[in-house]
Each structure stands twice: as C-alpha cells, then as structure tokens.
Amino acid sequence: RKEVEQDPGPFNVPEGATVAFNCTYSNSASQSFFWYRQDCRKEPKLLMSVYSSGNEDGRFTAQLNRASQYISLLIRDSKLSDSATYLCVVGHNDMRFGAGTRLTVKP
Amino acid sequence: ETGVTQSPTHLIKTRGQQVTLRCSSQSGHNTVSWYQQALGQGPQFIFQYYREEENGRGNFPPRFSGLQFPNYSSELNVNALELDDSALYLCSSNPGRGGEETQYFGPGTRLLVL
Numbered sequence: 001r002k003e004v005e006q007d008p009g010p011f012n013v014p015e016g017a018t019v020a021f022n023c024t025y026s027n028s029a030s031q032s033f034f035w036y037r038q039d040c041r042k043e044p045k046l047l048m049s050v051y052s053s054g055n056e057d058g059r060f061t062a063q064l065n066r067a068s069q070y071i072s073l074l075i076r077d078s079k080l081s082d083s084a085t086y087l088c089v090v091g092h093n094d095m096r097f098g099a100g101t102r103l104t105v106k107p
Numbered sequence: 108e109t110g111v112t113q114s115p116t117h118l119i120k121t122r123g124q125q126v127t128l129r130c131s132s133q134s135g136h137n138t139v140s141w142y143q144q145a146l147g148q149g150p151q152f153i154f155q156y157y158r159e160e161e162n163g164r165g166n167f168p169p170r171f172s173g174l175q176f177p178n179y180s181s182e183l184n185v186n187a188l189e190l191d192d193s194a195l196y197l198c199s200s201n202p203g204r205g206g207e208e209t210q211y212f213g214p215g216t217r218l219l220v221l
Contacts, residue, residue, distance in 0.1 A: 004149075032207045043109075043197055043212040044150065087149055091207030094140060094163045095199075097149035 001026055006088050006098035014106055017078045021101050023071040023088030032091035033064050035073045037084045038100065044087055047073075078105045109133070111200055111213035119219045125186045128216045130198035132179040138162065139181045140206045141173060144195040144215075155206045156181060162205065193220045 006023045013019050021035075033050035048055065050062040050071055061074040071088055083105045088098040110133040120126050132139050138157045142150035152165035156175035170186040179200075185192060195217050199210035 034209065043214050044210075045212070046209055049209065094152050094155050094165070094206040095210055096152060097142075099147075099149045 002098075003027060003096045004088055004090050004098040006086075007101045008099075009101035009103070011101065011103045012106060013078055013103070015078055015080060017105075018074065018076050019078055019103060020075075021073040021086050021088070021103075023073075023098055025069050025071070025088075025090040025096075027090065027092050027096075028066075028069060030069075030090045030092045033071055034089040034091070034095075035060075035062055035071075036087040036089055036097075038087055039084050044097075047086070075103075078103075080105050080107065109211035109213065111136075111198065111211050113196075113198055113213035113216050115216060116214065117217045117219075119221065120188050121221050122188055122190060124188050124220075125184065126188060126218065128183040128185075128196050128198075128218070130181045130183070130200075130213055132181070132198075132200035133211065134179055136179060136200035136202050136211070138202075138204060138206055138208075139175055139179075139198055139200045140210065141181075141183045142197040142199070143167070143192075144197060145191075146194075150197055152206075153183065157204050188220045190220050193218060 035047040036044040038044040085100040140155040141153040144150040155163040175181040201208040
C-alpha cells in the first residue's frame with residue numbers, strides 16, 4: 001500500500017465548477033498535512049496546510065479526518081488559473097507526497 | 108520566490124556515469140531534503156540533512172548520497188547512473204529539525220540519463 005494515495009484523475013471541469021480531491025495516508029503517526037500545487041514543469045508550491053478543525057482560504061477548503069486518515073481539498077468557483085496538479089502531502093519527520101491529481105479547468 | 112536555488116537546471120548523462128546536483132537554501136534553514144520526481148509521479152523522498160548530518164532516508168540505494176555544508180548549500184550525488192534515474196530532482200528546505208514543516212522548494216534539476 002502506498003503511503004499517500006490520491007484520486008488518480010485527471011479532472012476536467014468547466015469554469016465555475018466545484019471540484020473535490022481526496023487523499024488517504026497510511027501512517028497514523030503523521031503530524032502535518034498539506035496540499036501543494038504544481039504547475040507543469042515547475043516545482044511544487046504550498047497551497048495550504050490542513051488542520052484537524054478544517055480550514056478555508058478563499059475558494060479553497062481543506063479537511064482532515066485523523067480517525068479515517070483522510071484529507072480532502074474542495075475548490076469552489078474554479079478558475080482557469082486553477083489548472084495544475086494538486087499534491088497531497090503528509091509529514092512525519094519527512095514529507096511524503098501522493099502521486100498528484102491533475103486538474104484542468106476549461107472555459 | 109522561495110529563496111532556494113538549484114544548479115544546473117538541466118543535465119544529460121550516460122548510463123554508468125556519476126552526477127552531482129547542487130542546492131542553495133535560505134539562510135537559517137537548517138534542514139534540507141531531496142526528492143526525485145519521475146514523469147507523472149509525485150516527488151519521492153530521497154533523504155534529509157539537518158545541520159550537516161543525515162536525518163532520514165527514503166527507499167533509495169546507497170549510490171544516492173548527499174552532503175550539507177555550513178553555508179546552507181547541499182549536494183546530491185548519484186553514482187553508476189541508470190536509465191530510471193532520469194527525473195526531476197528537487198531540493199527543499201525548512202528552518203527546523205525534520206522535514207515535517209512547510210517545505211520551500213527550489214526549481215529543480217532535470218536529469219536525463221541516456
């Protein structure tokens with residue numbers, strides 16, 4: 001079993017759509033959780049940290065369920081500029097990445 | 108910008124050769140981590156250094172080795188290159204000990220092994 005598993009994607013959605021990404025992790029001792037965004041041929045960049053209480057940053061909402069070892073990311077009102085690969089990342093002494101889910105937002 | 112730089116940006120090597128990739132972290136970032144990202148995959152953790160000592164290692168063979176220097180620079184060395192080593196190599200850094208904090212990534216080095 002992979003340490004971090006994500007929806008395989010790709011997701012192709014129209015502008016304005018709401019899209020949800022799911023992620024599960026295997027190490028119950030994991031301490032930190034993030035969503036990173038990676039544009040084509042670029043390095044990953046932090047989108048947001050994920051907290052047990054859930055957190056929101058504008059159109060982006062992240063949720064963490066420690067009991068189920070599950071993380072989610074919701075993007076509302078998708079923009080063309082949201083097109084990227086979204087990486088679920090789990091930290092325990094070091095960072096472990098999921099394979100990423102590619103999102104394409106179309107006009 | 109993250110303040111993390113990597114060199115070179117691109118590199119072509121042949122099977123069996125050795126390569127050294129370099130990373131310069133932000134001042135004060137005591138932990139540096141290296142990742143390998145194959146096409147279509149997420150970054151895979153290679154190893155991590157804290158204040159010049161190896162502080163964690165992923166599932167990579169010993170021919171992958173590293174160094175961290177007091178001036179916040181680091182190196183990734185790969186011996187006996189194989190075709191499957193072709194990938195984007197990313198370094199990242201963070202201020203604390205251990206790599207579970209927010210990581211600040213460099214732009215990466217694209218390695219092609221022929």
